[in-house]
Amino acid sequence: MGSDNRAPVTVVGLGSMGSALANAFLDKGHPTTVWNRSPEKAEALVAKGAVLAATPAEAIAASELVVVCVLDYRAMREIIDSLGEAPAGRVIVNLTSGTPDEARQAATWAAERGVGYVDGAIMATPPMIGSEHALIFYGGPKALYDANAEALASIAGAGTYLGEDAGLPSLYDVALLGLMWTTWAGFMHSLALVGSEQVKAEAFLPFAQAWFEHVVNPEIPRIAAQVDQGTYPDGGSALGMQAVAVEHLVDASRAQKVDAALPEFLLERAEQAIKQGHAGDGFASVYEVLRKARG
Structure with a gap:
C-alpha cells in the first residue's frame, strides 16, 4: 500500500504493545518513526520500513501525531519534558496504562506546555492491534481526536471517542477489566465448589x-x-x-x-x-x- 497520502506517525515506546502499534501503522502505509530507550527493540520494525530516531526530540519532530505507549505516566512525562520546547502543532495520543486521575493530570500537564493531548485505553492484546476486533477508547479535545481519527483507525477498527474528559478511557478500562476479573472469579468459585x-x-x-x-x-x-x-x-x-x-x-x-x-x-x-x-x-x-x- 502506498504511503504518499498517509499521515506520518511517531511511536514512542516499543514494548510488545508499542511494537504492535508501530507494525499496524506500517501495515496501513503510514510513514512511521519509532523511538525506544533500548534501540535494539526497533530492529524488526526498521527492517519493515520504520525510521529509528536517535533521540526522543528527533522522534517527535518527525510527525505531528505522536503515539506514546510506555511503562507509566511518569515515564511519558519524563520523555516529553526532556525535549524542552516541544515542536509546535504536535498531538500526543497517550496509550499508556494508568488511572483516570493520572490521565486527567497528564492532560493538565500537557495543556500547561501547549501540547495537544488525547488519552486512550487499549482493550486488546498485541496480536489484536490493527484488526477490527481491537477496541481503543479515547478522551480529550474532540477537534484533536477528529483530526487524527483516520490515522488512529489503523491501529483499531473500533476506536471509540468518549468525550472531552481525558480520564474516561482509563475509567472504562478498569471498569471492563473489573467485570472480567469478577466474572472469572465467580466462575472459579463455582468450579471450586463442585470440584x-x-x-x-x-x-x-x-x-x-x-x-x-x-x-x-x-x-x-x-x-x-x-x-x-x-x-x-x-x-x-x-x-x-x-x-x-x-x-x-x-x-x-x-x-x-x-x-x-x-x-x-x-x-x-x-x-x-x-x-x-x-x-x-x-x-x-x-x-x-x-x-x-x-x-
Missing part, C-alpha cells in the same frame, strides 16, 4: 455456559436500565429472598471447605441494601451499596 466433590470443570462447563446464555446475560440490559432509572423492580425474586440463597452459598462454601470470601462479600452487601430498605426490590438494588465508598 470439592471431585466434579471436573469440563463436566460442569456446559451448565455454566447455558446459565450465562439463558439467565445471566439477558439480565444485563435490564440491570443497566434499572440503575439509570434508580428503581429496582423485584421481577418476582426480591432481594430479601435472594439474600437467603446467598447465605446458603456461604454455608455450602464453608461446609465444603472452599474459600467463602466471595459469597460473604455478596451477602454482606445484600444485607446492607436490605437495611437501607431494599428488601422488596430486585437484586440490582445492591448497586446502591456498591456505588458509595464504605464509611
Whole structure:
C-alpha cells in the first residue's frame, strides 16, 4: 500500500504493545518513526520500513501525531519534558496504562506546555492491534481526536471517542477489566465448589455456559436500565429472598471447605441494601451499596 497520502506517525515506546502499534501503522502505509530507550527493540520494525530516531526530540519532530505507549505516566512525562520546547502543532495520543486521575493530570500537564493531548485505553492484546476486533477508547479535545481519527483507525477498527474528559478511557478500562476479573472469579468459585466433590470443570462447563446464555446475560440490559432509572423492580425474586440463597452459598462454601470470601462479600452487601430498605426490590438494588465508598 502506498504511503504518499498517509499521515506520518511517531511511536514512542516499543514494548510488545508499542511494537504492535508501530507494525499496524506500517501495515496501513503510514510513514512511521519509532523511538525506544533500548534501540535494539526497533530492529524488526526498521527492517519493515520504520525510521529509528536517535533521540526522543528527533522522534517527535518527525510527525505531528505522536503515539506514546510506555511503562507509566511518569515515564511519558519524563520523555516529553526532556525535549524542552516541544515542536509546535504536535498531538500526543497517550496509550499508556494508568488511572483516570493520572490521565486527567497528564492532560493538565500537557495543556500547561501547549501540547495537544488525547488519552486512550487499549482493550486488546498485541496480536489484536490493527484488526477490527481491537477496541481503543479515547478522551480529550474532540477537534484533536477528529483530526487524527483516520490515522488512529489503523491501529483499531473500533476506536471509540468518549468525550472531552481525558480520564474516561482509563475509567472504562478498569471498569471492563473489573467485570472480567469478577466474572472469572465467580466462575472459579463455582468450579471450586463442585470440584470439592471431585466434579471436573469440563463436566460442569456446559451448565455454566447455558446459565450465562439463558439467565445471566439477558439480565444485563435490564440491570443497566434499572440503575439509570434508580428503581429496582423485584421481577418476582426480591432481594430479601435472594439474600437467603446467598447465605446458603456461604454455608455450602464453608461446609465444603472452599474459600467463602466471595459469597460473604455478596451477602454482606445484600444485607446492607436490605437495611437501607431494599428488601422488596430486585437484586440490582445492591448497586446502591456498591456505588458509595464504605464509611
